[in-house]
Amino acid sequence: MNSAAGLEQPLPTLDVEIERLLPGGVGLAHAEGLTLFVSLAAPGDILRVQIDRLQGKVAFASVLEVITPSPVRVEPPCPYFGRCGGCDFQQLNYEAQLQAKVDIIRDCFHRIANMPDLPEIAIHQSPKQWQYRARAIWQFDPQTRHLGYFEAGSHRVCDVEVCAVLVPDLQNALEALRAQIRNDSFPEAVKHVEAVAGDEGVSVSPAWADFATKHVSRRIGDETYDFNANAFFQINQQLVELLVEEAIRNARGALAIDLYCGVGLFTVPLARCFERVVGVESNPIASRFAQMNLHNAQLRSAKVITARVGEWLNGQSLESEAVDLLLLDPPRAGAENSVIRGILAKHPRQVSYVSCDPATLARDLKKLLASGYSLDSVAAFDMFPQTHHVETVVRLTATA
Structure with a gap:
């Protein structure tokens, strides 16, 4: 949307009601002839949204204000919600997520x-519903010294101290890696770290200092599986x-x-x-x-x-x-x-x-x-x- 002088005008804000959630997790709404895809919405929300991007009659928007919350909306417990690109359903109660x-x-x-x-x-x-994730990839930005996950829709790293969905062993590994950054011991060449927890111990890739890409194992039913951070295994044991x-x-x-x-x-x-x-x-x-x-x-x-x-x-x-x-x-x-x-x-x-x-x-x-x-x-x-x-x-x- 440009003025006669060719200067970009701010994209508008709209009040919308979320009809349902779509594949990709976005909320669907319609207003002023537009089909809107709204991030971090709940079905039944009445929201004031900011249009971030417009493609013809399709708009991509983010929440400015929750005017009337949906009955299934809850307060996201994670302090990084809305910035971290990881958990986009924390605003829903668990029944609504399912x-x-x-x-x-x-x-x-x-x-x-x-x-x-x-x-x-x-x-x-x-x-x-929390502390279930036994595998993670953490991004590292050597300029900002941030370690965590990419922010939503970008390659900026959201600096994460505590991740509420990690199993305790992986949270401990994250804290140990962050200590390496504070001590200036984190390798500058490392752009991301993969980690996976077994029944006992954590495997980390790449390996350095006390972090090893070691074999770990999981007992699933009657079977035992060995693997490490360089081989995929399901995250929710x-x-x-x-x-x-x-x-x-x-x-x-x-x-x-x-x-x-x-x-x-x-x-x-x-x-x-x-x-x-x-x-x-x-x-x-x-x-x-x-x-x-x-x-x-x-x-x-x-x-x-x-x-x-x-x-x-x-x-x-x-x-x-x-x-x-x-x-x-x-x-x-x-x-x-x-x-x-x-x-x-x-x-x-x-x-x-x-x-x-x-x-x-x-x-x-x-x-x-x-x-x-x-x-x-x-x-x-x-x-x-x-x-x-x-x-x-x-x-x-x-x-x-």
Whole structure:
């Protein structure tokens, strides 16, 4: 919006009512011919908002004032709320967080996957809504000496002393790292630090001084998994056992394939249910841990291949073998087109898709459902309380 002289004018403020929450966690509102996406809102809020960015008839806005709070709005307990880009659902009570996540999944499935009729989506709540996060990436700014998380929508580092969602062992590690900064012992070349807590101890990457990228382990159900800070493991240990049970359920058969298998979270229990299991993982560190975890469990019927999933699927020769179950747990970006093509070429009897992003899950489901698969079930897991993120497990069966 420019004046006749070409000078930029301040973008307007508006009073709006939030209709619902959308994928990405933003609130939806309409006013003065605009569709507004409002950060850190609650459904039912009446807000005074500042338009931060305007794209045609779409406006992105932030809250200036809560005129009338929604019945589900609560006071965020974190002093960094609104600056830190991490927890964008702290303004909602926990029941509202859970409902919003189910609604986000439904919205993505309706809008992206064109699925008008969905089964009921049960969401498994986290036993802990705080101090649940067993993995973190902390950003470091050598100019400001700040250590924490990126601020919302920027690469400025929000300096965080206490993070309310970290498990105590990771909070202690954060405090130890901050002490390094105060003592001028923090390496200037380090731009970020990855840390993960096991049942005992913390693994940190990169390693220096007393911080080691050591092996840690977690006991999940009847299985034990070794890993370190350079290999992904699910962050909410309270729900992992239920997640594994839902993804595998009562599957049995001759051959199972586990794509993006990581350190073998699903590969190990699958090897107890199938005559043969093939895990595929592109990260060589995670792949070595998966092999180690299978060896430690004395499971000889499974093997792990270090390769890009799409390249392996489309380059190896299992076409003549019937695949009873194909499980995939891709990163947030979902499965690449080559992976979907490879899955359809293998035509497994059942597919179990574990996803941390409902939008990319819906995109991939649309392709699978159009190519001979039917939806059996959808289950959600609140692995990430206080954020809009949600883990989803979808089970599919080949129809022909």
